[in-house]
Amino acid sequence: GVSLLLSSKMSFSLPTLPYEYAALEPHIDTQTMTIHHTKHHQTYVNNINAALESNPDLKSLSLEELNKAVGSDKIPADLATAVRNNGGGHWNHSFFWKIMTNPSSTNGPQGDLKSAIETSFGSVDEMQKKFNDAAAKRFGSGWAWLGMEGDKMCICSTPNQDNPLMIAAEQPCTPILGLDVWEHAYYLKYQNRRPEYIAAWWNVVNWEQV
Numbered sequence: 313g314v315s316l317l318l319s320s321k322m323s324f325s326l327p328t329l330p331y332e333y334a335a336l337e338p339h340i341d342t343q344t345m346t347i348h349h350t351k352h353h354q355t356y357v358n359n360i361n362a363a364l365e366s367n368p369d370l371k372s373l374s375l376e377e378l379n380k381a382v383g384s385d386k387i388p389a390d391l392a393t394a395v396r397n398n399g400g401g402h403w404n405h406s407f408f409w410k411i412m413t414n415p416s417s418t419n420g421p422q423g424d425l426k427s428a429i430e431t432s433f434g435s436v437d438e439m440q441k442k443f444n445d446a447a448a449k450r451f452g453s454g455w456a457w458l459g460m461e462g463d464k465m466c467i468c469s470t471p472n473q474d475n476p477l478m479i480a481a482e483q484p485c486t487p488i489l490g491l492d493v494w495e496h497a498y499y500l501k502y503q504n505r506r507p508e509y510i511a512a513w514w515n516v517v518n519w520e521q522v
Contacts, residue, residue, distance in 0.1 A: 326349070336412060339415060340412075353402070363398060376477065378395060378399045383480025400473035412513075412518055413516060413521070418515065418516060421436060443491075447469065452471065454471045455492055456490065461484075461485045
């Protein structure tokens with residue numbers, strides 16, 4: 313009974329969005345948000361739960377701990393790809409939903425965050441230019457990130473569902489902002505116009521969450 317209870321307790325689940333599917337209109341359309349959350353993200357959740365079913369040690373880790381273990385020998389070779397892709401997909405999307413908000417609630421970085429951006433990049437505009445560049449130039453599917461490396465900010469991008477928490481990341485850091493540039497995140501509205509999607513997305517960034 314206890315082990316059954318434990319295993320059901322440790323399963324990951326799809327987080328509820330902190331806003332309605334239509335809340336990010338017109339910048340991110342309702343249909344994309346609905347499919348992205350209920351279909352794509354749900355699939356990562358289902359797959360990571362299935363992958364961990366046979367491994368109680370990994371099952372006891374939090375989602376963040378699991379991502380930080382990617383690239384280490386904590387994760388057995390036969391599970392490495394499934395955990396990297398689906399544990400990454402689950403963490404990335406859970407993070408992504410929280411750093412967006414209704415366009416009327418976003419008014420740019422303030423206070424300490426604004427100062428930190430200016431210290432690291434010279435200005436908010438300069439940070440956005442570098443971030444846009446990282447997002448636009450990420451070949452194929454992936455993510456762009458603004459993160460903390462010690463007390464300095466950095467910008468990087470990762471392929472597929474990798475993120476900078478992973479030991480395997482080219483530039484490990486603690487992400488504070490991230491953008492999904494997989495085609496499923498924007499194709500219904502923007503088709504092949506990824507730079508247009510990136511530019512529109514700044515209108516829904518939840519700076520208080522960042």
